[in-house]
Amino acid sequence: MNKLTVNRKAHFNAAHRLFRKDWSDKKNQEVFGKCSNPNFHGHNYELIVSVTGPVDQETGFVYDMKRLKQLIYDKVEQEFDHKNLNLEVEEFKNLNPTAENIAIVIWNKLRKEITSNLGLKITLYETPRNFVTYGD
Ligand SMILES: Nc1nc2c(c(=O)[nH]1)N=C([C@H](O)[C@H](O)COP(=O)(O)OP(=O)(O)OP(=O)(O)O)CN2
Numbered sequence: 290m291n292k293l294t295v296n297r298k299a300h301f302n303a304a305h306r307l308f309r310k311d312w313s314d315k316k317n318q319e320v321f322g323k324c325s326n327p328n329f330h331g332h333n334y335e336l337i338v339s340v341t342g343p344v345d346q347e348t349g350f351v352y353d354m355k356r357l358k359q360l361i362y363d364k365v366e367q368e369f370d371h372k373n374l375n376l377e378v379e380e381f382k383n384l385n386p387t388a389e390n391i392a393i394v395i396w397n398k399l400r401k402e403i404t405s406n407l408g409l410k411i412t413l414y415e416t417p418r419n420f421v422t423y424g425d
């Protein structure tokens with residue numbers, strides 16, 4: 290059966306600093322530049338969560354978008370919105386909060402909630418022109 294993808298957009302605003310604890314300030318500055326500002330900086334992240342699968346013949350749904358909205362709210366927005374990712378979000382206490390790693394963390398959180406017969410893809414915009422995609 291052909292598959293179809295449902296997509297839900299969301300956003301959150303968060304502060305971060307790109308750096309590694311095991312590198313010197315000089316090396317962090319060389320590699321991450323202004324993104325390694327010790328006083329942090331912020332982004333308006335735009336998120337697209339895509340769920341792919343067959344259309345259920347009875348409901349006409351691949352996945353209930355109301356449920357998807359609630360899931361993203363509970364697992365992503367509540368956890369990340371208006372937070373300092375490095376200091377306040379457990380997953381980034383020892384993980385550099387790059388767009389790549391944020392997308393992977395979001396995927397891991399949502400993957401646990403969506404059955405494995407459905408594909409899950411994360412698209413995360415860190416700026417209007419910088420974005421990453423991750424998923425199965
Ligand atoms: N591979 C990655 N590269 C970079 C990341 C990242 O997460 N993954 N992150 C950053 C900075 O945190 C940040 O995104 C850079 O922002 P900014 O300098 O504002 O980006 P632009 O100047 O390109 O802003 P536009 O608005 O998109 O023009 C750096 N690298």
Ligand SMILES: [Zn+2]
Nearest residue numbers: 305324330332
């Ligand atoms: Zn940044």
